[in-house]
Amino acid sequence: MASTAGAARPSRLEFWRLALPGLAVSFAIAALAIGVRNATGLAALNPVVVALVAGIGLRAALGLPGVIKPGIAAAVRPVLRFAIVLLGLQVTLGALLSLGGGALVVAMAVVGTTLPFTIWLGRRMGVEPALATLIGTGTAICGASAIVAANQVARGRDGDVAYALAVITLCGTAAMLLWPLLAAPLGLDARAYGLWAGASVHEVVQAVGAAAAGGDEATRAGTVMKLARVFLLAPAVLALGAWMARSGGSAGEAKVAVPWFAFGFLGMVVLGSAGLVPDAAVSLSRAVVPILMAASVAALGLSTDLKDLRLRGAAPLVLGVASSLFIAAVAYAGVRLIG
Structure with a gap:
């Protein structure tokens, strides 16, 4: 057998032809x-x-046929990156600025403190660095997408991603159910509660669901936050990639690839904010991003x-709980400070 270095790379058409069976299975699970x-x-x-659980269940029951491996690799990389670029269309600079400077500072504070705190605590608890990084990113930013x-750039194993997704799902769902019960004891009015929920709950759907319990004003504030x-997401991934490159990469790698898809995400934000993208797009x-994300996972x-x-x-589950409590505390302090 020829070595990988000596073997010719398949053409783009051949790559996608080989990937078709695995992509078909991945998208069927997503649907x-x-x-x-x-x-x-x-x-x-x-x-x-749901897609993650179904994928793990199928693997446990049927194993991993070789014919679908190329498609799985394609779903995890090119398909996922395309989904993240498209996600940028759902964020506009106008909506962000409507929050006000103080709320934007809170958003940056929760992301800028929760991720390094989780990595630091994970190291103290003996959690593998890649897994701790993924749990911290999911808690700090936006759950599964993050x-x-x-x-x-973290280059964790597939098991790291699966475990991190499970932890973030459990903690985010718990927050969605518990946070509405804490609004009154914490003395938060509708807008403040919405900002707190938007700044501390993990997944977008979980954050919006938690905020909605406080009424329309809370829903609007929570959604934009x-x-x-x-x-x-994009700045954090870029910063994470730069940090890992300076520290020698992950798992001994000397170089970490530049996450170009993050620039694509930012480009879509700019285009959408400038009104250059049709509303239909x-x-x-x-509609498309959830399908692509579900297929990748x-x-x-x-x-x-x-x-x-x-x-x-x-230990990683305990780390996820600690990270969730930390972001909730930072978000609460920030919301209180901005009034």
Whole structure:
């Protein structure tokens, strides 16, 4: 057999031809996951999470046939990156500026403190650096989207991504259910509660769901605050990539690839904010991005061995809980300071 270095790379057409079976399986799982969420109407059944569970279940039951491996690799990389670029169309600079300077500072503070805190605490707890980074990114920014985006530079194993997604899902769902009960004891009015929920709950759907419990004003404030954190996805991934490159990369790598998709995300934000993207295209992105994300995470699930997850123990889950409490405290302090 020829070595990898000596073998000719397949043409782009041949690459996608080989990827077709695995992509078909990944997108079929994504369609099923979205169908389950739509049929039940339960916000907790995020299609990304359903797709992950379905992918892991299929892998456990049927193994990983070689014919779908190229497609799984394509779903985890090119498809995911395209989804993140399109996600930029859902964030506009006008909406972010409507929050006011103080709220934007809170958004930057929760992201800028939660991620390094989680990495630091993970090191103290003995959690693998890549897994701690993914948990911190998912907590600080926007859940599943942030985890799979950050892994493009963190280069964790598929099991790291799957475990981080499970932890973030559990903690974010708990926050969505518990935060509405804390609004009155914490003395938060509708707008302040919405800002707190948007600044501290993990997934977009979880944050909006938590904020909605406070009424229309809370929903508006929480949604825009959450979008401010989503906007910080690209800068955070770029900063993470630069930091890992300076520190020698992940798992001994001397060089970390530049996350060009993050620039694409920022480019879409600028184009959308300038009114250069038709409303129909923005609406289409809202429908397409969840499908692409779910397909990518389904592929991760198909690549994940349950035995690997069981070996991680409970420490990463404890880390996720601690990170969630930390971001909630920072967000609460910030909301109180800005009034």
